[in-house]
Amino acid sequence: MTDGFVEGMPKAELHLHIEGTLEPELKFDLAARNGLELPYASVEEMRAAYDFDDLPSFLDVYYEGMSVLRTEQDFYDLASAYFRKARSQNVVYAEIFFDPQAHTSRGIPFETVVDGLRRAQADAGFRTQLIMCFLRDMSAESAMETLEQSLPFGDWIVGVGLDSDEKGNPPVKFAEVFARARREGYRLTMHCDVDQENSVAHIRQCLDEIRVERIDHGVNVLEDAALVEEVRRRGLGLTVCPISNSYVTNGFKEREVKAMLDANLRATINSDDPAYFPGYVNENLVAVQRAAALSRDEMTTLVRNAFTISWLDEDERGRYLDAVDEYVESATQ
Numbered sequence: 001m002t003d004g005f006v007e008g009m010p011k012a013e014l015h016l017h018i019e020g021t022l023e024p025e026l027k028f029d030l031a032a033r034n035g036l037e038l039p040y041a042s043v044e045e046m047r048a049a050y051d052f053d054d055l056p057s058f059l060d061v062y063y064e065g066m067s068v069l070r071t072e073q074d075f076y077d078l079a080s081a082y083f084r085k086a087r088s089q090n091v092v093y094a095e096i097f098f099d100p101q102a103h104t105s106r107g108i109p110f111e112t113v114v115d116g117l118r119r120a121q122a123d124a125g126f127r128t129q130l131i132m133c134f135l136r137d138m139s140a141e142s143a144m145e146t147l148e149q150s151l152p153f154g155d156w157i158v159g160v161g162l163d164s165d166e167k168g169n170p171p172v173k174f175a176e177v178f179a180r181a182r183r184e185g186y187r188l189t190m191h192c193d194v195d196q197e198n199s200v201a202h203i204r205q206c207l208d209e210i211r212v213e214r215i216d217h218g219v220n221v222l223e224d225a226a227l228v229e230e231v232r233r234r235g236l237g238l239t240v241c242p243i244s245n246s247y248v249t250n251g252f253k254e255r256e257v258k259a260m261l262d263a264n265l266r267a268t269i270n271s272d273d274p275a276y277f278p279g280y281v282n283e284n285l286v287a288v289q290r291a292a293a294l295s296r297d298e299m300t301t302l303v304r305n306a307f308t309i310s311w312l313d314e315d316e317r318g319r320y321l322d323a324v325d326e327y328v329e330s331a332t333q
């Protein structure tokens with residue numbers, strides 16, 4: 001099992017916050033372009049200030065960083081930089097999260113964000129789709145307004161998700177919003193961040209009350225045998241982010257990834273916010289492979305799972321899975 005085998009594989013990424021790909025260099029460029037002063041003298045100083053150790057302390061840095069994103073061109077440049085990086089790592093399909101409320105709350109129009117992302121998608125050179133996340137530490141009313149704002153752009157947005165600070169913000173807070181999103185034709189996913197207060201209860205709510213199709217993170221599912229069985233029975237996907245986990249909780253959660261594979265859960269490996277948790281999808285795959293000594297077959301399963309649980313139609317999904325299988329058959333590494 002070599003790193004090259006994983007690096008060369010055609011891959012999908014399903015848990016990637018586009019605002020979390022804002023690298024310090026681009027942050028400086030956008031600040032200069034928009035006439036903004038940053039409180040750091042250099043890229044090194046900025047990185048040194050990234051001293052988070054849990055979800056809330058990460059989120060403070062993440063939201064502060066976004067203040068440089070102002071114009072349609074800024075969102076275009078942000079997404080284009082991620083798409084270039086993803087392509088260089090053989091990502092052939094990506095579903096990317098964006099956080100409209102983090103921008104509309106600063107006075108940036110919804111369409112400025114979507115237009116920039118959309119234009120970057122057109123130039124990406126591979127297939128991508130957008131997932132709109134609601135910020136769970138804002139009100140359900142604000143989420144509903146955002147859902148309504150999105151409707152004219154509905155053809156450009158494949159689904160909705162839920163992110164930001166989970167503490168005190170359970171899935172059921174957004175039951176009506178997600179029910180409406182389903183009726184409007186959106187696919188449904190939600191973050192169940194790792195090692196949160198009430199993680200297991202939140203996963204249960206996602207299944208029973210929201211009826212999500214995927215769970216973002218969701219590692220704590222393993223603490224409850226009935227939940228594991230239900231997630232397996234429904235074929236739900238889990239988008240695990242090892243390097244992110246190592247920053248906001250502890251370790252790559254590689255034993256949990258291995259346990260998910262052993263339990264026939266559809267686990268996938270993703271990068272979450274790679275500008276803050278350093279490592280794009282290949283680094284995440286390699287980290288978990290090394291830490292858990294995963295086999296070539298197990299790595300292939302993780303990569304195949306991402307296409308299996310992706311929000312693509314059956315033809316497209318089949319073509320990507322065939323490409324993975326061809327790669328594995330012909331790989332000499």
Ligand code: HPA
Nearest residue numbers: 017163164191193272273
């Ligand atoms: N969890 C919650 N909120 C987030 C995340 C995450 O992984 N990334 C960006 N916002």
Ligand code: ZN
Nearest residue numbers: 015017163272
């Ligand atoms: Zn996330």
